[in-house]
Amino acid sequence: MTSRPIRELTFDQLGVSVYSTNEQLGKAAAEAAAAIIKGVVAERGTANVILATGNSQLTFLHALREMPAIPWPGVTVFHMDEYLNLPPGHPASFPHFLRRHILDHVPYGSFFPVPGHPSDSETACRGYELLLRAHPADLCCLGIGENGHLAFNDPPAADFNDPTWVRVVELEDACRRQQVGEGHFGSLGEVPTHALTLTIPALRSARHVLCLVPERRKAEAVRRALLGPISPACPASILRQTPHACLFLDRESASALRMTVAGVGD
Numbered sequence: 001m002t003s004r005p006i007r008e009l010t011f012d013q014l015g016v017s018v019y020s021t022n023e024q025l026g027k028a029a030a031e032a033a034a035a036i037i038k039g040v041v042a043e044r045g046t047a048n049v050i051l052a053t054g055n056s057q058l059t060f061l062h063a064l065r066e067m068p069a070i071p072w073p074g075v076t077v078f079h080m081d082e083y084l085n086l087p088p089g090h091p092a093s094f095p096h097f098l099r100r101h102i103l104d105h106v107p108y109g110s111f112f113p114v115p116g117h118p119s120d121s122e123t124a125c126r127g128y129e130l131l132l133r134a135h136p137a138d139l140c141c142l143g144i145g146e147n148g149h150l151a152f153n154d155p156p157a158a159d160f161n162d163p164t165w166v167r168v169v170e171l172e173d174a175c176r177r178q179q180v181g182e183g184h185f186g187s188l189g190e191v192p193t194h195a196l197t198l199t200i201p202a203l204r205s206a207r208h209v210l211c212l213v214p215e216r217r218k219a220e221a222v223r224r225a226l227l228g229p230i231s232p233a234c235p236a237s238i239l240r241q242t243p244h245a246c247l248f249l250d251r252e253s254a255s256a257l258r259m260t261v262a263g264v265g266d
Helices: 022-044 055-064 094-101 121-134 173-181 200-204 216-227 235-241
Strands: 007-011 014-019 047-051 075-079 081-083 110-112 139-142 166-170 194-198 208-213 245-250
Touching (some): 014 022, 014 235, 022 055, 022 139, 022 208, 055 094, 055 208, 075 094, 081 094, 121 166, 121 194, 139 200, 200 235, 208 235, 216 235
Parallel strands (some): 047 075, 075 110
Antiparallel strands (some): 081 194, 166 194
16 A cells, blocks of 8 residues: 655645654655656666665665565666775675665665775765766665755755765764764764765756655754755755655654644644
């Protein structure tokens, strides 16, 4: 049965769907992603997909790998960020996360991980950008950080008009604390201070953008993204100027929007 939202809204150019639970959100987003992938592979034979990592993506990734009839051998997978020089084999590695939660469960065609241990980080950034440009993204599935970031484009340094598609960034402390809070590191000192990330223009270049944001800990970031100024102070606010994007919320992540219909925001 198709998952149905309890509320549908529009903020500027961004369509927003609110679901009762995280699980319903994940299933609905997986249904939308599966439909896009199937359509692109039927049309062209291959589909290029950018996936996100993090605990907020788990219900979606687990639902996506169970979706029937996705032509996975035709799917090329990219992802959007990686810590710089994380110790090899560390469980917080984002390629490791994707393999554990989806790639080890589906017969995907190709996977291009963001290089986390480059001998020359600038050359690595340009190389990954060339890969992305050679495989224009049909679908980008991402989340919003507790500080409002998209990928590792933290406030206030995020650049909505960045001329590059991949760069090295210094991680804001709030972003690093989120990684500890999600259980990926034991302390703030263990979290790397720098990472490689796809920039906001790279993320928005996808033909379809699905943004999945469950959980109450994201409620304030959602409120700022939808009701505050469109500004690098909340990078996710740029989604309101992305007409090919859709935002999936659950009741908890929508709670700060103060909506009363169907109990949202109670």
